[in-house]
Amino acid sequence: MADKRDYYDVLGVGKDASDDEVKKAYRKLARQYHPDVNKASDAETKFKEVKEAYDVLSDGQQRARYDQYGHIDPNQGMGGGFGGGDFGGGLGDIFDMFFGGGGGRRDPNAPQRGSDLQYTMTIEFKEAVFGKETDITIPRTETCDTCFGSGAKPGTKPDTCNVCKGSGQQEFVQNTPLGQMRNRRPCSHCNGSGKIIKEKCNTCSGAGKVKKQRKIHVRIPGGVDDGAQLRMTGEGEGGHRGGPAGDLYIIIRVKPHDFFVRENDDILCEIPLTFTQAALGDEIEIPTLTEKVKLKIPAGTQTGTFFRLKGKGVPRLRGTGQGDQHVRVIVVTPSKLSDEQKELLRQFSSHDGAHTHEQEQSFFDRMKRAFRGD
Numbered sequence: 001m002a003d004k005r006d007y008y009d010v011l012g013v014g015k016d017a018s019d020d021e022v023k024k025a026y027r028k029l030a031r032q033y034h035p036d037v038n039k040a041s042d043a044e045t046k047f048k049e050v051k052e053a054y055d056v057l058s059d060g061q062q063r064a065r066y067d068q069y070g071h072i073d074p075n076q077g078m079g080g081g082f083g084g085g086d087f088g089g090g091l092g093d094i095f096d097m098f099f100g101g102g103g104g105r106r107d108p109n110a111p112q113r114g115s116d117l118q119y120t121m122t123i124e125f126k127e128a129v130f131g132k133e134t135d136i137t138i139p140r141t142e143t144c145d146t147c148f149g150s151g152a153k154p155g156t157k158p159d160t161c162n163v164c165k166g167s168g169q170q171e172f173v174q175n176t177p178l179g180q181m182r183n184r185r186p187c188s189h190c191n192g193s194g195k196i197i198k199e200k201c202n203t204c205s206g207a208g209k210v211k212k213q214r215k216i217h218v219r220i221p222g223g224v225d226d227g228a229q230l231r232m233t234g235e236g237e238g239g240h241r242g243g244p245a246g247d248l249y250i251i252i253r254v255k256p257h258d259f260f261v262r263e264n265d266d267i268l269c270e271i272p273l274t275f276t277q278a279a280l281g282d283e284i285e286i287p288t289l290t291e292k293v294k295l296k297i298p299a300g301t302q303t304g305t306f307f308r309l310k311g312k313g314v315p316r317l318r319g320t321g322q323g324d325q326h327v328r329v330i331v332v333t334p335s336k337l338s339d340e341q342k343e344l345l346r347q348f349s350s351h352d353g354a355h356t357h358e359q360e361q362s363f364f365d366r367m368k369r370a371f372r373g374d
């Protein structure tokens with residue numbers, strides 16, 4: 001810490017610089033060294049140095065202490081980090097810095113956005129295909145309607161805490177082998193809020209928030225698939241001190257169907273065919289998501305053949321049109337035959353012998369060629 005540069009030198013201002021001059025100098029240097037814009041290897045170190053100097057010199061109390069004690073400021077603690085964790089996170093976005101509050105200290109009374117919530121909803125296969133509107137009930141914390149989040153009885157206002165003067169933080173002095181150390185902790189009088197509520201709101205008992213079972217209307221668009229996530233803006237937990245509510249995320253789980261299988265926007269299904277339907281051809285009825293349609297099975301259809309029913313799939317979630325339905329036919333070998341049927345099949349087999357033999361012949365030829373490596 002001994003080789004630390006003087007904060008005034010870092011910012012390039014005089015010891016008598018006004019708050020405005022300190023701010024201007026900081027903005028100029030931060031713009032110059034912010035790692036988002038400056039790719040030099042030491043930019044980040046320089047930026048941190050500039051920010052640290054600014055954090056101290058822009059805070060009246062800290063600046064006065066720095067003027068008195070220099071870098072041995074007890075507030076710095078032993079690790080050298082500064083000011084109660086303002087530096088803990090990243091460097092902050094450069095836009096926040098120049099268009100936002102200028103990188104000042106965090107205000108304990110600043111509005112804060114509510115947390116996001118997650119809700120898992122299981123729906124039927126066809127509900128995912130065609131969409132669904134429903135109501136769900138979720139437990140969530142909302143801003144109290146009676147006091148609008150202040151926690152004070154209507155007609156009264158919270159007072160500024162007279163212990164911490166509204167900062168929400170209390171300084172305390174610790175004796176250590178290195179001398180007296182000054183540290184901060186949340187004000188115990190106001191629990192870090194900076195405010196004292198004398199007359200508490202009856203609805204929320206001063207919390208400013210209430211637990212509610214809230215009914216929410218959800219519209220699931222047709223075409224959603226298992227694992228889809230719907231975001232409902234502002235339906236999460238209520239914000240704090242006037243901050244916006246968080247969002248509600250609805251995770252969709254889709255139950256499987258007995259007959260249809262979904263693959264993105266397409267539907268797959270299997271239809272059994274009798275041996276005679278496959279051999280002689282037929283016209284059969286196929287269930288689709290909306291209706292029954294007729295499908296022509298040509299004579300001589302092999303098991304495993306796919307037929308496509310165009311536009312009978314799932315409506316596309318984004319864009320227009322629908323997927324297709326793919327029908328796979330499975331030829332079922334008869335297992336229970338009457339004596340008469342068996343006899344007919346024997347007769348069929350003896351007539352069909354030459355053809356079967358022909359097919360087998362070509363199959364064995366191909367296999368022999370494969371063994372020879374052709």
Ligand SMILES: [Zn+2]
Nearest residue numbers: 161164187190
């Ligand atoms: Zn306080």
Ligand SMILES: [Zn+2]
Nearest residue numbers: 144147201204
């Ligand atoms: Zn209230």
